[in-house]
Amino acid sequence: METPILVIFVDAYPYADSEPLAKKLNALTYKKVTPGVGYSINVKAEIFAKLKPDEVGYFCEWIYNKEKVHKWMTPLVVQILTLIGSINNFSNRVIHKLVRMIIKEPIYAIPFDVLPYLKNAGATAYEYTFKKPTFLTKLNFTRVLYSKVGVNDEKVFREAKAVLKRDMPKKLFVSTAELDGIMHYYGKGSDEYNKQIRLIDKNIFELVREFNEIHGAESQYFIFSDHGMANVDEGVLFDIRKVLGKPGKNSYSYFIDATFFRVWLNNKELKCKLIDAFDTVKQGHVLDEKERNQYGLKNIEHGDVIFLLDEGKMFLPSFFGNTICKAMHGYDPVLESQQGTIISGFEFDKEVVNAYQIHDLIMSCETT
Numbered sequence: 511m512e513t514p515i516l517v518i519f520v521d522a523y524p525y526a527d528s529e530p531l532a533k534k535l536n537a538l539t540y541k542k543v544t545p546g547v548g549y550s551i552n553v554k555a556e557i558f559a560k561l562k563p564d565e566v567g568y569f570c571e572w573i574y575n576k577e578k579v580h581k582w583m584t585p586l587v588v589q590i591l592t593l594i595g596s597i598n599n600f601s602n603r604v605i606h607k608l609v610r611m612i613i614k615e616p617i618y619a620i621p622f623d624v625l626p627y628l629k630n631a632g633a634t635a636y637e638y639t640f641k642k643p644t645f646l647t648k649l650n651f652t653r654v655l656y657s658k659v660g661v662n663d664e665k666v667f668r669e670a671k672a673v674l675k676r677d678m679p680k681k682l683f684v685s686t687a688e689l690d691g692i693m694h695y696y697g698k699g700s701d702e703y704n705k706q707i708r709l710i711d712k713n714i715f716e717l718v719r720e721f722n723e724i725h726g727a728e729s730q731y732f733i734f735s736d737h738g739m740a741n742v743d744e745g746v747l748f749d750i751r752k753v754l755g756k757p758g759k760n761s762y763s764y765f766i767d768a769t770f771f772r773v774w775l776n777n778k779e780l781k782c783k784l785i786d787a788f789d790t791v792k793q794g795h796v797l798d799e800k801e802r803n804q805y806g807l808k809n810i811e812h813g814d815v816i817f818l819l820d821e822g823k824m825f826l827p828s829f830f831g832n833t834i835c836k837a838m839h840g841y842d843p844v845l846e847s848q849q850g851t852i853i854s855g856f857e858f859d860k861e862v863v864n865a866y867q868i869h870d871l872i873m874s875c876e877t878t
């Protein structure tokens with residue numbers, strides 16, 4: 511017989527702060543979820559499709575692309591755009607906004623001379639645009655997605671309750687994202703954060719109860735997140751151009767994320783110089799071969815060199831702009847602050863739950 515399953519995904523819900531909800535639900539399982547490497551886009555691919563970066567084919571949203579994606583970006587166009595952007599911060603923001611509107615891509619503050627060789631490739635695993643199989647597609651879940659309803663948890667839960675009442679789906683998936691943004695903007699432990707946690711807990715409790723009432727005792731629920739977050743205390747500057755000169759087809763390309771600095775070397779002779787320069791940055795380290803193997807980041811296409819910052823640090827500037835967030839994720843996955851949560855009425859015998867194992871846990875619940 512088909513098991514009725516309710517899955518609620520709360521982006522960035524930290525393990526430590528989800529204990530009251532676990533208690534309120536009398537959950538049989540309340541455990542840490544150790545995220546995979548990188549940001550939500552990759553952790554979601556691990557959770558929903560059991561695919562690490564090497565398997566899903568991307569690491570972070572923007573990846574290196576040897577073939578020029580924007581053919582119109584000739585050297586002259588790049589030069590003109592760069593010149594306008596170099597006048598001051600304001601003109602840089604305006605010209606990026608303008609180009610963003612024209613090419614209809616979220617190019618943030620990516621320098622124009624590296625943009626031609628970068629591609630926005632990441633796909634969110636629970637969206638319909640994600641083409642690889644997930645537990646959502648395999649078990650044919652009805653989805654209530656924040657991307658359709660809006661980044662407003664109250665609205666998302668209202669819609670989920672309405673769908674449950676109206677269609678009574680045996681498999682219901684709900685995704686929320688407001689908490690992630692609130693933590694980035696206001697910080698972990700802020701009043702806004704605590705208020706949002708209360709709103710989420712109340713709504714989840716109600717939704718689980720309603721699902722249970724409709725589908726009976728054999729129904730299961732899973733509430734989980736992709737990661738926790740750490741408050742940020744320092745911006746870190748790394749000016750690669752001072753070390754390696756101008757980026758380009760015959761030298762190197764790069765991307766500065768919030769906590770990762772990825773470099774693709776078209777000229778491999780630059781590697782030693784780059785590693786020496788990264789060694790002087792005391793707030794992080796270059797991922798070694800062992801770490802890359804363990805994270806599923808073996809493929810060199812993710813970057814010849816990948817530098818990861820320590821907890822609480824952020825690159826400033828990064829390709830996302832000239833500011834730092836109050837809190838961030840995407841650090842070493844084993845850090846306490848980075849632990850996501852899983853709460854369920856289904857009992858797991860596993861000591862630790864890695865993001866990568868959630869897919870099989872949910873699939874196994876269906877077949878028992």
Ligand SMILES: [Zn+2]
Pocket residue numbers: 522550690691694839
């Ligand atoms: Zn986030």
